Amino acid sequence: MNSETPDNGSSRPGRKDDHVRLASEQRGDAPPRTDYDDLEFVHHALAGTNPERVDLSVTVGDWTWPTPFYVNGMTGGTETTARINRDLAIAAAETGMPMACGSMSVALEDPIAAQGFTVIREENPNGFVMANLGAGRGPEDARRAVGLLNADALQIHLNPVQETAMPEGTRDFSEWAHGLERIVEACPVPVVVKEVGFGLSRPTLELLESIGVRLADVSGAGGTDFLRIENARSTGSDFSMLSGFGQSALACLLDAPARSPVLLASGGVRHPYDVVKALACGARAVGVAGTFLQAVIDGGAEGLVEVVNTWQAQTRALFALLGAERADDLTRTDLLTRGRLGEFCRLRGIDVEALSRRSQNRFPAP
Template structure:
C-alpha cells in the first residue's frame, strides 16, 4: 500500500468538501425516492403520542431512525465541521459517524489531523459514535480507528468507483474481499460496511454477510457524487470519466433488491428530507444516514442551525408515522408502497414483485 504525504491527503479532504458543496447547486432535484408513494388509507392513522421513533440496529437502541453519516475530517477546516456536527448530535441524541480516519492513523504525531476527528468524541462524550476506515487498510487499523474515537461501531467503506476516477487512486481491487474479512474479524466493535454513493447490490450484500458483517449501509446514488468530484480534480491531460455519469444504484433500488437473509440494512445517499427517511424505512432500512443536507446547514449556520432542523425532522417523521398508522419505524415495512417510473423499471428487470409491495398491509 502506497502511503501519501499527510499534506497531500489533507488538501484532498478540503477539496472534497468544497467540490461537494458546489455540486449540490446543480444536482437534479428528482431522485428515486420520488418514484415511491404510500397508498393512503384515510382511516388508518394513529395518535402521534403513540409513535415511538426508536429503532434497533444490531444490539443497539437508537432514539431516532436517522443519524449523521460520515463526511469528513483530517484538516483544521474539516475539524470545525466535525465539531459542529458532534454538538448537534449531542443535543438531539443522533448517532454520528466521521469521515475516513486513515489520514490520522498515518500521521499520529500531527495534532491538527488528530483533533479533526477526536473533537467528535470530545464534544459528544456519551453519544453513539462511528469511526471510519477504508477497505484495504491493515487489519490492526480497525482497532486503532476504534481507539481513536472510543467508537461504538466501525464503518468500513468500499469505494471502487471513486478510486477508479481519483487521479491518485488505486485500481487493485482483487484483494478487497480478503481485506474486508480481516478488518471485520479484527474490529473490537460491530462493523458497518458502507458504499460511498454508488450502492450495494444484492450479490454484494450476500458477500458482505458471508465475510462476517451483520450491518451494511447501501449508500446509493443521488447524493454527493464522488465520480464527479474526482473527475473534477483530474487535469486536462488525464482521461475524462464523465462518460460514467450516473453509474451505480440508488438507496431505494438497493433496499428493494436486498436479500432477505442479508445484513441488517442502513440507507443513505441523497436523503433530502424527513419523507425520504420514512420511505427508506418502509423499504427495509433500520435507520437512515444523512450527510449533504446536514453539511450544508452546518456550513451556513453551525450547530445552532442544525439542531432546530434535526428537531423539525423528528417532529415531521413522528407526524408521518402517525398518518401511516405505524407505531414505530419497524412497522413501516407493513405499509403499502407504490413504485413507479425509473425505479419500477429497475425492479422489474431485477424480478422484484411490485404488486406485492402495494398490498403489504393486507397480509399483516
C-alpha cells in the same frame, strides 16, 4: 470525505478540503429527480394514529438509537473539517443522533490531523460514534481508528468507483473482500460496511453476510457524487462517461436478499419523507450527509440542531399519517414503484404487486 489512497502529488489534507468544497457546490445545483420520487405510498385515509403514540427509536443490531436517522461519515483531518466535525458532534450530542466520522486514514498517519477526529468524542462523550476507514486498510489500522474515538462501531467504506476516477486512486480491488474479512474478525466493535454513493447489490450483500459482516449501509446513488467530485479534481483522464453509474438506496433495499446484514440506507436523503420511504423499504435507520453538512456550513451546530428538531417532528407526523407507531410498522405499508425505480424492480424480478398490497392483513375488514 472518503479516500484511502496514498498521496501521489496531491496532499490528503488538501483533498479533504476539496471534497467538502465540491460537495457543497453540488448542493447548489437544481435538485435532480431521484428514485425517492419514484416511490409512493398508497394513501389510506383512516389508517392514521396519534403522533403521541409514535416511538421514533429504532433497533439496529444490538443497539437502540433514539432517532431513525443519523449523521453519516463525511470528513475530518484539516482545520476546516475539524470545525465541521466539532459542530456535527455538538448537534449529535444535543439531539441524541448517532454519528459517523469521515475516513480516518490521515489521522493514523498524522497526530495533528487526528485532532480533527478526536474532537468528535470530546464534544460528544456519551453518544454513539462510528469510526471510519477504507477497505484498503488492515486489522491493526482498524483497531487504532476505533481506539482514537473510543468508537462504538467502525464503518468500512467501499469506494471503487471513486477510486477509479480519483487522480491518485487505486485500481486494484482484488484483495478488498479478503482484507475486509480480516478486519471483521479482528475489530473489537461491530463493523458497518458502506458504499459511498453507488449502492450495494444483492450479490455484494450476500458476500458480506458470508464473511461475517453484521451491518451494511447500502449508500446508493442520488446524493453527493464522488465520481463527479474526482472528475472535477482531475486534470487528466475524464471518467464522466460513468455518470449515473450504480443503484439507488431504495433499489438496493428492495433487491436485498433474505439473508443479509442488518441494512442501513443513505445516499441522496433530502428530507424526512425520504427517511420514511427508506424505512418502509427495509432500512433499520437512515444516514444523512449532504443535507446535514450544508446545515452546519450555513448555521453551525445551532443550525443543525434546529434542522434535526424539525426533522424529528416531521418524521413523527409522517409516521402517524401512515399509521406507524414504530419504524417496523412502515414495512407493512403499501408501496407503488414507478419510473426508473419501477423499471429496476421489473428487470430484477421484484414483485411490485406484492409491495402494493402489503397492508392486507394490517387493516381487518369491518
